[in-house]
Amino acid sequence: MLWLRSCKLVLLQIDMGSTIQNPACQHCKDRFSSVFCKAEQCNLEQIDQAKVCSVYKKGQVIFHEGAYPFGVYCINDGKIKLSHSGDDGREQIIRLVKAGDIMGYKALLSNERYTATATALEDSSICFVPKDLFMSILQKDASLSFEMMRILSSELRKAELKITHLAQKPVRERLAETLLFIKETYGVEEDGHTLSVRLSREEIANLVGTATESAIRLLSEFKKDGMIELEGKKIRLLDLQQIVKTANLQD
Amino acid sequence: MLWLRSCKLVLLQIDMGSTIQNPACQHCKDRFSSVFCKAEQCNLEQIDQAKVCSVYKKGQVIFHEGAYPFGVYCINDGKIKLSHSGDDGREQIIRLVKAGDIMGYKALLSNERYTATATALEDSSICFVPKDLFMSILQKDASLSFEMMRILSSELRKAELKITHLAQKPVRERLAETLLFIKETYGVEEDGHTLSVRLSREEIANLVGTATESAIRLLSEFKKDGMIELEGKKIRLLDLQQIVKTANLQD
DNA sequence: CCTGTGGAATGATATGTATCAAGTCTGCGT
DNA sequence: ACGCAGACTTGATACATATCATTCCACAGG
Numbered sequence: 001m002l003w004l005r006s007c008k009l010v011l012l013q014i015d016m017g018s019t020i021q022n023p024a025c026q027h028c029k030d031r032f033s034s035v036f037c038k039a040e041q042c043n044l045e046q047i048d049q050a051k052v053c054s055v056y057k058k059g060q061v062i063f064h065e066g067a068y069p070f071g072v073y074c075i076n077d078g079k080i081k082l083s084h085s086g087d088d089g090r091e092q093i094i095r096l097v098k099a100g101d102i103m104g105y106k107a108l109l110s111n112e113r114y115t116a117t118a119t120a121l122e123d124s125s126i127c128f129v130p131k132d133l134f135m136s137i138l139q140k141d142a143s144l145s146f147e148m149m150r151i152l153s154s155e156l157r158k159a160e161l162k163i164t165h166l167a168q169k170p171v172r173e174r175l176a177e178t179l180l181f182i183k184e185t186y187g188v189e190e191d192g193h194t195l196s197v198r199l200s201r202e203e204i205a206n207l208v209g210t211a212t213e214s215a216i217r218l219l220s221e222f223k224k225d226g227m228i229e230l231e232g233k234k235i236r237l238l239d240l241q242q243i244v245k246t247a248n249l250q251d
Numbered sequence: 252m253l254w255l256r257s258c259k260l261v262l263l264q265i266d267m268g269s270t271i272q273n274p275a276c277q278h279c280k281d282r283f284s285s286v287f288c289k290a291e292q293c294n295l296e297q298i299d300q301a302k303v304c305s306v307y308k309k310g311q312v313i314f315h316e317g318a319y320p321f322g323v324y325c326i327n328d329g330k331i332k333l334s335h336s337g338d339d340g341r342e343q344i345i346r347l348v349k350a351g352d353i354m355g356y357k358a359l360l361s362n363e364r365y366t367a368t369a370t371a372l373e374d375s376s377i378c379f380v381p382k383d384l385f386m387s388i389l390q391k392d393a394s395l396s397f398e399m400m401r402i403l404s405s406e407l408r409k410a411e412l413k414i415t416h417l418a419q420k421p422v423r424e425r426l427a428e429t430l431l432f433i434k435e436t437y438g439v440e441e442d443g444h445t446l447s448v449r450l451s452r453e454e455i456a457n458l459v460g461t462a463t464e465s466a467i468r469l470l471s472e473f474k475k476d477g478m479i480e481l482e483g484k485k486i487r488l489l490d491l492q493q494i495v496k497t498a499n500l501q502d
Numbered sequence: 503c504c505t506g507t508g509g510a511a512t513g514a515t516a517t518g519t520a521t522c523a524a525g526t527c528t529g530c531g532t
Numbered sequence: 533a534c535g536c537a538g539a540c541t542t543g544a545t546a547c548a549t550a551t552c553a554t555t556c557c558a559c560a561g562g
Contacts, residue, residue: 084415087501092415110404115411145396152403153361159410160366164335164343166417167460201540209418211520216541250338452510462550467511
């Protein structure tokens with residue numbers, strides 16, 4: 001019983017991430033692409049004062065499905081996955097989050113518990129803005145509200161498109177689409193081809209919505225067809241045109 | 252060439268719906284459940300003045316995927332389906348809209364074209380609020396903005412859940428879930444069992460995300476198992492507990 | 503009344519994907 | 533360097549679901 005409690009304590013510590021010197025929002029390299037770029041200057045300063053910036057190691061959980069939200073998270077640097085865990089334990093990746101993005105706003109706005117778990121895909125530095133402050137600024141700052149609505153609308157549009165594709169497209173097309181989506185989201189390395197995230201095959205499968213083995217098999221096929229190149233977790237998109245064609249995108 | 256143009260004119264006329272006596276928002280039976288209930292009184296009056304209420308017949312299209320939005324629609328009475336049409340022409344129903352709900356806000360907020368088509372499931376009376384007015388009120392009225400964000404968040408949550416289920420659950424479970432969803436949305440008739448919408452088998456399939464024949468077959472099974480009763484397009488949910496169990500809902 | 507039409511139902515069959523079961527590889531801690 | 537656990541890969545097989553074809557049925561129009 002004793003070890004259990006101390007174990008929990010350790011976990012808690014891990015979950016908090018380690019607090020680092022707070023970098024000023026005004027100097028954040030993503031201040032022009034983030035939501036907050038729309039906020040009024042005075043509000044931005046308030047956020048800057050109140051926020052807490054932490055570093056999370058790869059694999060660490062930032063927040064858990066079912067937990068109550070106490071604020072929003074703004075990614076300073078790094079890559080995060082947001083995922084639902086289905087009834088049978090299989091996870092479904094709902095969103096990929098990058099620097100400048102915020103997360104955790106949905107639960108906050110609808111005043112419910114988190115419906116997804118946020119996990120760091122690599123070491124990441126993340127700012128936390130407390131609920132009360134965020135909500136009160138949202139009340140006063142129309143352009144921030146507006147930006148939030150824009151983001152929500154855009155996420156909703158993407159989600160609805162994903163529903164349609166999940167219902168109507170075969171795994172092969174969805175996998176090709178997912179590769180393009182990863183490229184859109186996180187970009188490529190200097191060579192212009194290698195995706196700049198390292199995802200496990202299981203994660204790719206959970207993004208596509210299929211079994212791990214199916215994802216592996218199709219990736220091998222793509223490789224055989226010369227569309228991609230595989231080297232461990234590195235994925236190089238060689239023939240982009242062919243991938244787009246395979247994805248069979250119309251809308 | 253001439254007949255083509257006149258044909259288009261006729262279609263346009265149909266699409267507009269027929270304008271009727273504008274009922275006052277203040278007397279709308281759904282004014283307490285709609286988004287606008289949160290709007291400040293003065294703004295509500297403005298909306299009331301500017302809105303145009305029209306009647307659409309069953310099967311009529313209110314707006315089309317790909318068209319530009321000029322305002323939001325608020326359902327006064329009736330039932331609407333919102334659907335994507337996939338690449339192969341099959342439609343995916345993404346939302347069922349009822350009295351008091353609004354639609355068309357997503358395209359408006361993200362300033363893009365409609366990504367879905369709205370079709371009346373039965374004769375419906377729908378109010379149209381022009382874009383400029385809606386947007387300008389949104390700028391001033393924080394509580395309306397807030398309510399919009401709440402709605403968007405909630406829709407997003409539902410969409411993400413649907414993604415997970417579509418990826419992980421078999422058709423049988425999704426069909427049961429869909430029946431419950433229809434009940435939640437539109438309710439039942441006086442007998443307490445019969446769903447109060449008439450949907451074609453194809454529409455049910457498009458809601459579940461499966462082939463029409465599969466939906467039909469499973470509905471027959473449900474009937475054989477005594478969970479439901481079928482009579483043409485009427486569906487009676489007899490054994491709710493069993494349906495919930497079949498849906499296998501955990502989250 | 504017949505007849506045509508569109509939705510509904512059912513059966514036969516094909517096929518994509520999941521699942522199970524071995525293997526192989528790889529990185530990591532000792 | 534070793535060995536071990538976890539990730540990856542590949543193959544064999546089962547199964548759910550889509551697809552195609554046919555029949556049935558209700559209903560509207562001539």
